Every structure is written in structure tokens, then in C-alpha cells.
Amino acid sequence: MDRHEPAVTQWPPGSRAPHNLPAPLTSLVGRQPELDQIAALLARDRLVTLVGAAGIGKTRLGVHSAAAALDDHPDGAWFVDLSLVTQPHLVTHAVASALGVRERSGETLLQTVDTFVAGKVLLLVLDNCEHLTHACAELVCRLQRATSDLHVLATSRKELGVVGEVAWVVPPLAPPAGESPEEVASNDAARLFVARAGEDLEVTGVIAASIARICRRLDGIPLAIELAAGRVGELTPQEIETNLEHRFHLLTTDREDVSERQRSFHATLEWSHDLLSEPERVLLRRLATFAGPFTVNEADRVCSLDRVGGDGVAGVVARLARMSLLARRAGGDHVRYRMHESVRHFALEKLEAAGEHGEVRRGHARWCIAMAERADSDPAGQEQAECMVELADARSELRGALAWTVDHEPVLALALAGSLTRFWVACGELDEGRTWLERALAAGGDASGARAKALWGSGLVSCLLGDFGAVGPALGEGMALARGAGDGAVLARLLNLVGVTRIFTDPPGALEVLAETIVLSRRHDETTTLVSALAMQGFARALCGDLDAAAESLQECLEDGSGFGDSQPLVMGLVGMGHVRLHQGDTAGARTCLDEGLAMARRVHNPIWVALALGYQADLEAAFGSHHRARRLASEAVEVARLTGALPVIGLCLAMAGNVELAAGNPASSLPLFDEALQRVTGERGGVRSRALVGRGRALVDLGDPEAALALLQEAVALAEDVRNRIAAAAALHELGRCAARLGDHGSALERYRAS
Structure with missing residues (x-):
């Protein structure tokens, strides 16, 4: 046998066994x-x-x-x-x-x-x-x-x-969890960047933050991090971060000691792409439409391949995962797959070059619409919760679909944004919802039914954000379109929203509209709208002073909503019934309803009604002297309300928290809460503002300044009477009477007490 001794190096130091292992040119960082x-x-x-x-x-x-x-x-x-x-x-x-x-x-x-x-x-x-x-x-x-x-x-x-x-x-390097210099210095991915950037790089706060974000956006892939770090000197880390949108122009090197296919990250990916079969190439580029993790079933629905091997999409996905072009993540009921961001950029290039971008994007948007419409179509019980979780998990997909359809398919954008309204409200994501609804409406689209639904969504979100001036125009246009299209289901939603807005400004007027909403909702099987309208009818009747009729509406709401299981409308009914029972003097009944309502609101992940249920519970505890518990509940109510961005809800919870402080004998502590409540509802002419005015006036009376309180309480009375809110008017008149008594005007005080 002829054998030539292979070249044997002295690396690693001290090794006695023969080898031809290539000596590394740079140090190994971490691993x-x-x-x-x-x-x-x-x-x-x-x-x-x-x-x-x-x-x-x-x-x-x-x-x-x-x-x-x-x-x-x-x-x-x-x-x-x-x-x-x-x-x-x-x-x-x-x-x-x-x-x-x-x-x-x-x-x-x-x-x-x-x-x-x-x-x-x-x-x-x-x-x-x-x-x-x-x-x-x-x-x-x-x-x-x-x-x-x-x-x-x-x-x-x-x-x-x-x-x-x-x-x-082989896993990627885990990128830094935070962005401080200390976290960057202790993280292997960031240390690799610093090591390859050279000795002159001073890792200060701003630079450390950019390095951390670069490592995250490059998914901790060592070659990509090294190529990015190699540009330090030409570019700062901040500039490298900014240019990652065009990463394949950035992630290159001209070093002669690097193999040709590793001189650019694009060439490295191209090598992998060349090894694929045609069905694998087609599916890889189409899967790039997903911004986040996806299941095989979702891939099948969106990508709808016409060129797949005998084992179909499932088989091709499995092969792409085996070839490390997809990352596999088990957990829950389904195995999910995702692309690293750089692979996705590469695959999107291929999708564009193949001329399939528009077709696949439309398929992705229709899949998102189907998912949103399923959640919007009154699913019952556990199915509703599952739909909301599904949408929450698909946020990145929904945002991607909205961004593309707004620019390319306005009708689909209207359909998607309108159907996501209840999801945004339930999650307390009102600002994001409003942004997408406004963009979809501004993009045009001549589908009157879809536009009417999006206008309903825009009006609802504007109402919850306290922008009452924007509600009327949206509802007016929406109702005209819904009537013209003969869309009774959307018309019922729009009328219900008219009723909700009138609860703040005209409770008797709200009752007229809600009665029509209830009839229309029954006719068109809009069960969610029906149960919501019955709950709102209960609140409106309570504000008009008819507690027995309010209890009847709320009981009907609970009965009609019982088939839903856990649901937002049922939460509204339980919280409303708790509020009414409290005013009727039924403490035990109030506590039961509010406890059930709060628990259900938490289960359906609806922060607006969690906040309201907590606020009404605080009212109940304060009324019976449990001041410590009342303060804790009120504080949590305000904290949750702030997260929703819903200004009327924030204002109401702040006013409730102020009343808790008054009940505990702390008028000075209540004033900042009432002041902020009034700031939050500057555009509202109804019960929340009246409650805050009454609370501030009461606090000033308790603090010995009835003169300052008088104007506030007079404004509260005028406001409550103007909007025909009998509950608010009674409270304002009672405090005005107390104020008059402190000022020595006992005749006026007696008159106010009698009126209340």
C-alpha cells in the first residue's frame, strides 16, 4: 500500500495524535x-x-x-x-x-x-x-x-x-435579552460581534443597544454577525442596524481567506437554495409570506401549491426543516415552523422574482380575513376564547396582511380591519385598531358592506378612546351604506353603537335606539349585538332612574347570552346587574354578580371590563366600610384601565377611585384622582364627567372650601339634567344641597335635598 503522510499541523497545542485539522484564524467565542x-x-x-x-x-x-x-x-x-x-x-x-x-x-x-x-x-x-x-x-x-x-x-x-x-x-447564539453594556458584555452573540469588529470599538450605552438589536435581527447566526461586525470602521453599529433592511448588500466581505460561498450571506443561502428540488423552492419562497410561526395546515391554506411532490405540503415542509431552512417548534396542539429573518428576506426576493408575490399575499390576506371573521361571527363558549387566542398568536400575520392590503387590495383591507374590531376592543388595543381602521377607510374600496362594517369599527374605537366628535360622522356614513346594501346585521351593530354613545349624552334617547337595535339583532341573528344591546339598555334604564326595568333588561341579557358561555356581552350583563343590585340595596346579589363578571372578564382577556368590574367592586366595598379592600380594588381598576387607552373607562375608574378616598375620609387624596378624571373626559358631556365634578365638589366641601365647590356642583347638576341622567342629577343635587348647608343657605339646601 502506498501512503503519503498528510500535512500535520501543530494545532491544537500539545496534541500528539496526527491530524490535518485546519487551524482557526480567529478565536472561538462562547459555545x-x-x-x-x-x-x-x-x-x-x-x-x-x-x-x-x-x-x-x-x-x-x-x-x-x-x-x-x-x-x-x-x-x-x-x-x-x-x-x-x-x-x-x-x-x-x-x-x-x-x-x-x-x-x-x-x-x-x-x-x-x-x-x-x-x-x-x-x-x-x-x-x-x-x-x-x-x-x-x-x-x-x-x-x-x-x-x-x-x-x-x-x-x-x-x-x-x-x-x-x-x-x-446546532443552535444559533442566543442574542442579548437586554441592551445595556453589561448585558452585551456577558452575551456570546454580542461578544462575537465585538471581537470581530476590532479593538477600537468602545461599547457604550447607545452602541451596546445597537449591537444587541443587530444580534436579534440576525437571529444569532454567527456568520451573519461576523459579516456585520466586519463593516465596523466603514459604518457605525447604529448605521449597520439601520441598513439591515438591505442586509444582503451589507453582509459581505472581500477577505481572501474566506471561501467564496461564505464571502456573502446571500451566497451562503444561495448554496442551500441550489440543493432544493423545484417543489421545495416554490414552497420556501411562498412560506416567506408568513411573518411568524405557522402550522402545516396554515401553510397548505395560504401557499396552495400546484407543484408539490407526492407527500404534499406536509412532506415538503418536513424536508425544508430537515435542511435547516425552517426551524421546528413543538408545543401546544400543533407543531409550528418559522424562518429565520435572513432566510425570509432571501425567500421574499425569490418570491418577487418568480412573479408570485401578489397572488400569495392575497391568499395570505384571505386566510387572515377568514380567521378574523370566525372570531367576529358570534362563536359560543370555548370556541370564542379559542378564536381570540388564535388571533392573538397571529398578530404578526394580521399586521402584515393589513399593511399589504391597505396598499394593494383596499376591499380586503376593509374586510379585515372591520372584522378585527372586536378583537382589538377585547384586547384593549384601541390605538392600533384605530390606526388600521383609518388607513383601511382612507385607502378606498367600493364594497359598501365591508366599508359600513369598518365604519362601525372606527366609531366604536373612537367612542372608547373618548373622541366623540369622530363617532357621529362614522356612524352616519356607515348606516347609510348598510341600509343601501340591505345589510341588517351591520346596521344593528351601528345602531347599537349609537345607543352606547347616547348613554353618555342622552340616556332616554339611547333607549329608543337600543329598542330598535334589539329588534333588528333578533331578526338577523346578531347574537353578540343583541346581548350587548340588552346590557346597554339595562345601563341606560338605570341612569334614567328605573332600576326595576334595568334589572329586567339585564336579566334578559344574561338569559340570551347564557348559550355563549364565557363572553364579553355576558360580562357586560353581569357587571351591569351588579351595579343595579348595589343601587337596589341587594348587597349579596351585587357581590355575586360582580365577582362572576370580574372572573369571566379575566377569562376572556377583556381589560376594559376587568377595569369596570373592579371599579364597581370598589364602589361596593367602600359603601360598606371595607376601605382597605376598596382602595386596592380601585387602584387595580385604574391600573388596568390605563392599559386599555379607553379614555371614558380611565376617567370613570379614576372617579371611582376618588370616591373610595372620600369614603375613607381622605378628601385631599381624592382631588388628584378627580382632576385627572376630568382631564381624561374633556370631550364627554355625560355621566363620567358629572361623577368627577360631583366628587371634586364633595372633596372641596369636606376640605372646608364650599365656595370653590359651588360652581363645580352647579355645573354637574346642569350637565346631568341636560343629558337627562337622573342618577347623576340626583347625586349632584344631593352634594349641592350639602354645599349650600355649609354656606349657611339652609333653604336652598333643603330644596336641593328634596329635588335629589
Whole structure:
């Protein structure tokens, strides 16, 4: 046998076993846990394949792991670079060359290699196997049959598929959780950036924050981080971060010591793309439409491939995951997949080049609309909660679909934004909802039904944000469109919203509109609107002073909503009934309803009604002297209300918190709460403002300043009488009487008391 000694380096220092492992040109940053795990696998298993995405660091980990294992392999560790091998039959030649083996006369080269490894304890490192997996698998099986002491460490973007193979997925470097210099200094991904950027980089607060965000946006992929860091000097870290939108122009190097396909991150991804079959290429580019994780079923619905292998979308997705182009994440009822951001940028380029971008985006938008409409269509009980969770999990998809449809498909944008209104309200995401609704409406679209629904959504969100001036025009246009289109279901929603707004400004007028809403909702099976209208009818009747009629409406609301299970309208009914029972003197009934309403509001994740239920509970506890508990409930109500951004709700909870302080004998502590409540509802001419005015006036009377209180209480009386709110008027008149008594005007005081 002719054998030429392969070139043996002195790396790693102190090693006595022969090897040809390439000496690294830069230090390895971090990765000790990974090296430990790979070492344990090599000590136990004969074939270990390091599998991972492009640029994840498989080769570097493989070389360092082989170096660490030299003492366990006295016949050496031999590195075989397959990146430039293009033909399967040349794999054996590459291995023979690394081992220093030449073909002998009378036998094949494979037989010569077979004979050479027999009886030797050595480690064979096969690097970059992904384009030659079948040839590598055959060779490994042949050689490992020849000797039980041969260990193979392979690196590949997919496993070799050999019995006994242990495929170990190389993880990315975890990016920093925070952005402080201390967190950056202790994080491996950030330390890699700093190490490759050079000694002159001073990691101050602003620079540390940019480095942290760069590492996150590059998904912790070492090659991408190193290429980005290599631009320091030409660009600051802040400029590199800004330019990541055009990452493939940025993530390049002209260093001669780097292989051609690793001189740009784009070339590295192109190498992976070239290895794919046509169905795999088609699905990869179409999957880039997903901004976040997705299931196989979702991929099937959105991508609707017409060029898939016999195993369909599920099979192609599984193969893309095996090739490390998709990351697999198990958990919950479904396995979910996602693309690293850089892979997604690359795939979107391919989607655009294929001329499929518009078609796939439309399919994605229709999938989002179907999901939103399912949640908007009065699902009952657990199904409603599941729909809301599904939408919450798909936020990135919804935002992507809205952004694209606003610019390219205005009718779809209207349909999606309108159907998401209840989701935004339930989650307390009013500002985002308003932004998308305004953009969708401004984009146009001639579908009158979809536009009417979006106008309802815009009006509802504006009402909750306290922008009452914007509500009227939206409702007026929406009702005209709904009537013209004969869309009774949307018309019922619009009328219900008219009723809700009139509760603040004209409770008797609200009753007229809500009665029509109830009839229309029953006719068109708009159950959510029906139950909501009955609850609002109960509140309006209570404000008009008819507590018995209010209780009847709320009881009907609870009965009609009972089929829903947990739902927002049922929460409204329970909280409303608790409020009415409290005013009727039924403490036990009030507490039961409010407790149930709060628990359900938490279960359906509706922060607006969580805040209101807490506020009414605080009212109840304060009325019976449980001041510590009342203060705790009121504080939580204000805290939750602030998160919703709903100004009338914030104002009401602040006024309730002020009343709790008054009940506890702390008028000075109540004043800032009433002042903020009045600031929050400057545009409201109804019960919330009246309550805050009465509370502030009462506090001033308690603090010995009835003169200052008088004007506030007179304004509160005028406001309550103007909007025909009998409950608010009674409270304002009672406090005005108390104020007059403090001023010595006992005749006027008696008159006010009688009027209240």
C-alpha cells in the first residue's frame, strides 16, 4: 500500500495524535456548552452529524470538537472538506486524499481506504455533506463495517439518513435579552460581534443597544454577525442596524481567506437554495409570506401549491426543516415552523422574482380575513376564547396582511380591519385598531358592506378612546351604506353603537335606539349585538332612574347570552346587574354578580371590563366600610384601565377611585384622582364627567372650601339634567344641597335635598 503522510499541523497545542485539522484564524467565542454536548455524543456514538442552517457555525464546532477528541483517537483526526466536491463518486477520493491513501493496483480506491482504516482508532470529519448526502452515507456505512473503532463527525444542512446516526442540531447564539453594556458584555452573540469588529470599538450605552438589536435581527447566526461586525470602521453599529433592511448588500466581505460561498450571506443561502428540488423552492419562497410561526395546515391554506411532490405540503415542509431552512417548534396542539429573518428576506426576493408575490399575499390576506371573521361571527363558549387566542398568536400575520392590503387590495383591507374590531376592543388595543381602521377607510374600496362594517369599527374605537366628535360622522356614513346594501346585521351593530354613545349624552334617547337595535339583532341573528344591546339598555334604564326595568333588561341579557358561555356581552350583563343590585340595596346579589363578571372578564382577556368590574367592586366595598379592600380594588381598576387607552373607562375608574378616598375620609387624596378624571373626559358631556365634578365638589366641601365647590356642583347638576341622567342629577343635587348647608343657605339646601 502506498501512503503519503498528510500535512500535520501543530494545532491544537500539545496534541500528539496526527491530524490535518485546519487551524482557526480567529478565536472561538462562547459555545462551551455545545462543545461539551458534542464531546459526550462522540464518546458514545460512532456517527454524529452536526445539522444546522447556513452560517450557524457547524464547521467551526466540528473542527474544535475533533481537536478536543484527539487524545481518544491515537490514529488521528482527519478533516475532509467536501464543499468543492461536485460529483458523488469523488467523495471517496477526497477521503483518501485526507488520509494520505493512494489507490493500489488490483483494487478500487474504496477497497484501499477500507483496508487502511481497518483496525485503526481514528476520527473522520466530513464537512459540508449536504449536497452529497447519499454518497457520504454509503461511504460511512462501508467504512464503519470495516472497523468498530472508526468514528465519524459530519457537518451538513440535513442529516445523512444512516441507521445509528445521531443528528445534533446546532443552535444559533442566543442574542442579548437586554441592551445595556453589561448585558452585551456577558452575551456570546454580542461578544462575537465585538471581537470581530476590532479593538477600537468602545461599547457604550447607545452602541451596546445597537449591537444587541443587530444580534436579534440576525437571529444569532454567527456568520451573519461576523459579516456585520466586519463593516465596523466603514459604518457605525447604529448605521449597520439601520441598513439591515438591505442586509444582503451589507453582509459581505472581500477577505481572501474566506471561501467564496461564505464571502456573502446571500451566497451562503444561495448554496442551500441550489440543493432544493423545484417543489421545495416554490414552497420556501411562498412560506416567506408568513411573518411568524405557522402550522402545516396554515401553510397548505395560504401557499396552495400546484407543484408539490407526492407527500404534499406536509412532506415538503418536513424536508425544508430537515435542511435547516425552517426551524421546528413543538408545543401546544400543533407543531409550528418559522424562518429565520435572513432566510425570509432571501425567500421574499425569490418570491418577487418568480412573479408570485401578489397572488400569495392575497391568499395570505384571505386566510387572515377568514380567521378574523370566525372570531367576529358570534362563536359560543370555548370556541370564542379559542378564536381570540388564535388571533392573538397571529398578530404578526394580521399586521402584515393589513399593511399589504391597505396598499394593494383596499376591499380586503376593509374586510379585515372591520372584522378585527372586536378583537382589538377585547384586547384593549384601541390605538392600533384605530390606526388600521383609518388607513383601511382612507385607502378606498367600493364594497359598501365591508366599508359600513369598518365604519362601525372606527366609531366604536373612537367612542372608547373618548373622541366623540369622530363617532357621529362614522356612524352616519356607515348606516347609510348598510341600509343601501340591505345589510341588517351591520346596521344593528351601528345602531347599537349609537345607543352606547347616547348613554353618555342622552340616556332616554339611547333607549329608543337600543329598542330598535334589539329588534333588528333578533331578526338577523346578531347574537353578540343583541346581548350587548340588552346590557346597554339595562345601563341606560338605570341612569334614567328605573332600576326595576334595568334589572329586567339585564336579566334578559344574561338569559340570551347564557348559550355563549364565557363572553364579553355576558360580562357586560353581569357587571351591569351588579351595579343595579348595589343601587337596589341587594348587597349579596351585587357581590355575586360582580365577582362572576370580574372572573369571566379575566377569562376572556377583556381589560376594559376587568377595569369596570373592579371599579364597581370598589364602589361596593367602600359603601360598606371595607376601605382597605376598596382602595386596592380601585387602584387595580385604574391600573388596568390605563392599559386599555379607553379614555371614558380611565376617567370613570379614576372617579371611582376618588370616591373610595372620600369614603375613607381622605378628601385631599381624592382631588388628584378627580382632576385627572376630568382631564381624561374633556370631550364627554355625560355621566363620567358629572361623577368627577360631583366628587371634586364633595372633596372641596369636606376640605372646608364650599365656595370653590359651588360652581363645580352647579355645573354637574346642569350637565346631568341636560343629558337627562337622573342618577347623576340626583347625586349632584344631593352634594349641592350639602354645599349650600355649609354656606349657611339652609333653604336652598333643603330644596336641593328634596329635588335629589
